[in-house]
Amino acid sequence: MSKTADEEIVVPMSVDVDGAPTSYGPDDKKALDFELNAHVGAKKSGAIVGYLIDKNGKPIIQGNDDPAPGFYISTTAYHDVNNSKATDPRRYVNAAEISYTVLARSAKKKAVETGDFCAVHAIKKNKTVFAIVGDTGHSSGAEGSLALLQRLGFKVKSGKSTEEEITDIVVRYFAKSNQAKLFFFNQTDLDTAAKKLDLDTDFSRFH
Numbered sequence: 001m002s003k004t005a006d007e008e009i010v011v012p013m014s015v016d017v018d019g020a021p022t023s024y025g026p027d028d029k030k031a032l033d034f035e036l037n038a039h040v041g042a043k044k045s046g047a048i049v050g051y052l053i054d055k056n057g058k059p060i061i062q063g064n065d066d067p068a069p070g071f072y073i074s075t076t077a078y079h080d081v082n083n084s085k086a087t088d089p090r091r092y093v094n095a096a097e098i099s100y101t102v103l104a105r106s107a108k109k110k111a112v113e114t115g116d117f118c119a120v121h122a123i124k125k126n127k128t129v130f131a132i133v134g135d136t137g138h139s140s141g142a143e144g145s146l147a148l149l150q151r152l153g154f155k156v157k158s159g160k161s162t163e164e165e166i167t168d169i170v171v172r173y174f175a176k177s178n179q180a181k182l183f184f185f186n187q188t189d190l191d192t193a194a195k196k197l198d199l200d201t202d203f204s205r206f207h
Contacts, residue, residue, distance in 0.1 A: 002200040005119070005172035007107040011142040012167040015149055017159040018135055020096040021067035021089050023074035024051045024059075031071065032096070032146065033159030038074075049137065050074055052087060060087055077103070077136040078114035080183040090185070093134035098184055099148035100134025104141025107133075107173040117177040117194050120144070121203040123168035125153035128201050130194035132178065141171055147187065170206065174199055 017023045017032040024038050025031040036042050038050025051072035052060040059072045066073075066089050076093040078100075083091040093100050101118050118131040129151045137143070149156050155163035177197055184190040 002198050002202070003174060003177075004200055006110040006112060006175040007104070007173040009104055009106060009141050009171050009173075010123075011104075011140060011169055011171065012165070013142055013144045013149060013169045014138075014166070015146055015156055015159045015162065016100075016102065016135055016138075016143045017095045017146050018050055018074050019076040019092040019094050019098075019100075020074060020146065021062070021094065022071050023095065023159075025068075025071035026059075037159060038072075062089060076100075076134050078132065078134045078183075081181045082183070093132070093145070093183075094185070095134075095145040095147060097147055098134065098145060098187060098190060099129050099131035099151055100145040101131050101148065101171050101173075102138045102141055102143045103133050103136045104171070104173070105139040107141065107175075110173070111175040112173040113175070115178045115181055115183075117174050117197060117199060119172040119174075119194075119199050119201045120148060120152065121170040121172075121201075121206065122152040122154070123170065123203075123206045126207060127152050128203060130191050130199070132184065132190060133173065144169065151187075170203060172200065 040046030121128045
């Protein structure tokens with residue numbers, strides 16, 4: 001028997017680019033998202049939650065040895081426990097490479113934590129992808145990484161706009177499925193680890 005999910009939700013999704021090296025920067029045109037979206041409520045007066053700032057409230061800029069020099073350092077709630085350097089962009093889950101979901105309040109109540117595995121299914125596309133819980137902030141769970149939505153078959157290139165409506169996404173959360181706090185730099189390794197867990201990926205009842 002496959003491992004049963006501890007929580008299952010069906011939600012529309014907006015695009016989360018947090019953690020990608022080119023998420024935010026001084027030039028909105030070059031970044032994956034508008035700088036405004038790094039603020040709470042997407043308002044200039046809202047606190048900055050999408051990237052790191054110094055003690056004066058100024059963005060910390062990536063240097064020459066970082067993945068995207070000149071861009072800001074975007075963070076995610078889940079991070080590499082083996083990397084203690086908070087200003088290293090590689091410490092955070094790369095939304096442009098790794099399929100991740102956000103932690104829904106209902107899943108948190110079932111003991112799901114950031115880093116745990118998910119099986120995500122797009123009903124309209126009839127596609128299933130493995131993911132981890134990479135971020136927090138959208139308590140309904142209605143947000144997924146750029147890489148996740150692309151792998152599910154949606155035409156999306158950034159966090160700025162989508163070419164089609166992203167709805168009917170089934171997210172299955174599996175509590176305590178990553179107690180070793182494994183961190184992934186590429187999707188292939190994530191998929192390999194997820195397959196070993198024999199998670200329930202039967203979504204036939206939706207079709």
